[in-house]
Amino acid sequence: MYNFDFEKPSTIADAVSALGTEDAQALAGGQTLLPTMKQRLASPSKLVSLNGIAEMQGICTGDDGALCIGGATTHADVAAGAGAYPGLAGLAAGIGDPAVRARGTIGGSLANNDPSACYPAGALASGATLVTNAREIAADDYFQGMFTTALDEGEILTEVRFPVPEASNYQKFEQPASRFALVGVFVAKFADGVRVAVTGASEEGVFRWTEAETALSGNFSAEAIADMAPGSDGMISDLHGTAAYRAHLVGVLTRRAVTAAG
Amino acid sequence: MPKDNGIGASPKRREDVRFLSGTGNYTDDIQVNGQAYVHFLRSDIAHAKINGIDLDAASAMPGVIKIFTGADFEGVGGIPCGWQITDRHGEPMQEPAHPVLAQGKVRYVGDQIAAVVAESVEQARDAAEAIEVDLEELPAVVDMKAALADGATKVHDDLTSNLCYDWGFVEENKPAVDAAFEAAAHVTTLELRNNRLVANPMEPRVAIGDFNRATGDSTLYTTSQNPHVIRLLMGAFVLGIPEHKLRVVAPDVGGGFGTKIFHYAEEAFCTFAAKSLNRAVKWTSTRSEAFISDAHGRDHVTKIELALDAENNFTAVRTDTHANMGAYLSTFAPSVPTWLHGTLMAGNYKTPLIYVNVKAVFTNTVPVDAYRGAGRPEATFQLERVVDKAARELGVDPIALRRQNFITEFPYATPVAVEYDTGDYHGTMDALENMADISGFEARRKASEARGKLRGFGVNCYIEACGIAPSNLVGQLGARAGLYESATVRVNATGGLVVMTGSHSHGQGHETSFPQVIAEMIGIDESMVEIVHGDTANTPMGMGTYGSRSIAVGGSAMVRATEKIIAKAKKIAAHLMEAADADIELKDGAFSVAGTDKSVAWGDVTLAAYVPHNYPLEDIEPGLEETAFYDPANFTYPSGAYACEVEVDPETGKVTIEAFNAADDFGNIINPMIVDGQVHGGIGQGIGQALLENAAYDENGQLLSASYMDYAMPRASDVPFYGVDHSSQTPCTHNPLGVKGCGEAGAIGSPPAVINAVVDALRSGGHDIHHIDMPVSPSRVWQAMNG
């Protein structure tokens, strides 16, 4: 690890100004950033901790019924506190291990946008709104490929607003070593249609499987998508699975998610 | 009632109190006054010529004391290999030089290019980044068969090829074996790979070199399974320091699994640098470094053939194996695919004719050496897989086929040079069948199928040769070491004992089980016995712990030394009671004169030995301390039968282990709880190998699974509650405790059971599959099911 300065502001405004320094970087749970720094793969000049900002913590219900989760809320707190949205609480409960869930945050996960992370699937399938210090971004516009998002330099994800679906479920098939998602599928059934988001599978990062959405919007059952799977073009192929295997898993997991969502 | 003291009791492990409460003393806990830190700049290219190393900028960095390169080791010895193999044609193996720091070329990702010694680890790392190395990349040699092709790039330019040796065993048997195959009624053939593994002990390696300018003595603190071996190899072959000027200390060691047997370059470097800088020099491996610098295990590619007659008797076995040595020969690497592997190819069966061919190959990968089981898991895996396949091809029950071919009479001389002293293979199979509820399997399979899952049952047997080993025999086989063990038993004046053993405990529980033996022999409480190990300064020259040898060889040395103690103590007791030596009996910690009510306590006799006021000084010396060196007459041959039950999710290919039962024959058992624990751990590692672990290289020699993000270790949720049975006991005939050793059995016996079960499950689902290479990851299983 290289040397760095450290600040722990208590307001979003102070955090934004602290992040104005060249090569400053936000620190949330540190579950991704700190290992990267220890490997000397990242060398921020300054870390700005978001953990002292009260307005970025916690879960509440908005006027429109959406579940609003502060950007610095930990996975453990979401697992315990998002009872109104069981699919999302289940997703949070399955991230990493207890230590990771006690530190890692929803904002950190969504800002990082790891192609195998769980939250991107939850946010995209929910049609969530990602709120920053500067603006609101629709999930459909936010995810822009592996480790890439619509966030600008120094922009802070302060809150995520999740419309609560009628039925939902997240199915994660674990990569045997990292236990991130080899493939993860989040299915959310809203009154006006079904959204299906897939993580872990595509070289483009999290994506919506629209073919399944259409089929499921007409008939929300596993039979509606029996034998269906996305094409394997553009799917990740690595030590843990070929592109064809991942494409196959997308179909299996989507069916399981639909069945589990009930 | 179960015993609560002595042999056969299960006292809790006394060392666990310090391990679990954070008060252990591991090598990294040792801080030597004024120590500096070294960081090794390692190659990130698998094969390259070093055209130049520019240290100017790096040397000027803050805190840098000195940067060493291969040039600083001109004239210094290289890392030696401890075993020489003679090939099929009577020629010695090819043995490349193995410099402490790379000279001229780097040969694997992880090879040490330079060593930066600085005031702090971070400063050393900073400076390492400023070293400019001019590397000219060469084609990487990764695939073993390609490495042997004509015109292949050579890992070592001064060798004739990448072939270390071509070993045939038993070479004279080859024509008869070939003839048996010609005559066979049935031949079963299987090609398989024994996957490369990274041992991953919980504690990464650490080395601290220290030098005392006043005395000229060097000390190395290191994470080793055998400090005396390191002292001899490093002192005599690398640095030229005689043993009396070199002390090697291996304090608490957090797991070894074989990979901490070997003498590593980092140890030699720290010892060398400490003397040259007159500063203690410490190296602590990071986990990432461990992946590319700890010797790996396994990595065999094998074709095995089994010949059977018309009555399904095994008539011959023939194998053809390529064994990966990596880029250099690690300490015992050449012995693993040969003498620790070929000699096991009879398994539990009376196959009369066996021929084993092994080609050991250099590649641009991390050196490969012994890992829990070392050669024996590779032998067991191929044999038990091919037997299972034969049973399926012939349509006979796999257990019946095994039973039909079991060796039943002992001693049994195999056609592969070893003689099994005892065993009861039907006995362990009976115990296994009782545990595994085979008759209930069909119902369980139906229940799984009702849930959309395939269920499979797999069984296998194993034999292992451990208690390594008769020195004169291994000497003939090429070992450059003796493999006896030593113990000094020191009785203190007030009766307590200290045992200085050459064995080394790095998780095995010797500090608990060894005292049980002494307590039994003398009839005192275990708490009166303390075990000292791991420091060449206060233990007799010993060979350390590996090959399931500690209780069988080290324990036997301790027994012999204790027998000498008892014999002398009886003389003292006889004097005190004015009786004849021959009439003295020792029982429950007291000496008595046979047929009388005269007795003296253990403590009175020991006190007399050190306060010899009333003492037969004319006949015996004062004091009560004895040393014994024990050289075993033979290997020991634990054996067993294992069964695994799996479920396979046909949609995803995911395998889950539903049940695992193990029946072992370890001969006599000192501490049943510790033995169960050893078996549990071994099976866990075997399941890890079978389902999860995979050290995979790409074609450029980059390790793809170089961290826990990609290298899958088994976790608690991957393993079931094990059934273990150790009721079948045929004591070893040639050591005083009748023990056989239990450290590796679990890792040897479990992988074939898992794969046999997976194949059984898939076949029950209508898939014509005979084999899937380990690890049987979900994607591989799915691939196999879907062509």
Ligand SMILES: Cc1cc2nc3c(=O)[nH]c(=O)nc-3n(C[C@H](O)[C@H](O)[C@H](O)COP(=O)(O)OP(=O)(O)OC[C@H]3O[C@@H](n4cnc5c(N)ncnc54)[C@H](O)[C@@H]3O)c2cc1C
């Ligand atoms: C052992 C282990 C297992 C894991 N398993 C899983 C898993 O199964 N599934 C899964 O999804 N993830 C998993 N993770 C990742 C985990 O969820 C991380 O917590 C998460 O990816 C990053 O969140 P963090 O709060 O730790 O962020 P940090 O590591 O602190 O930051 C990550 C990045 O996000 C930026 N950042 C942080 N917060 C904000 C913000 N509010 N606004 C803008 N930028 C911000 C940082 O600057 C940094 O670039 C695992 C991690 C570990 C260590």
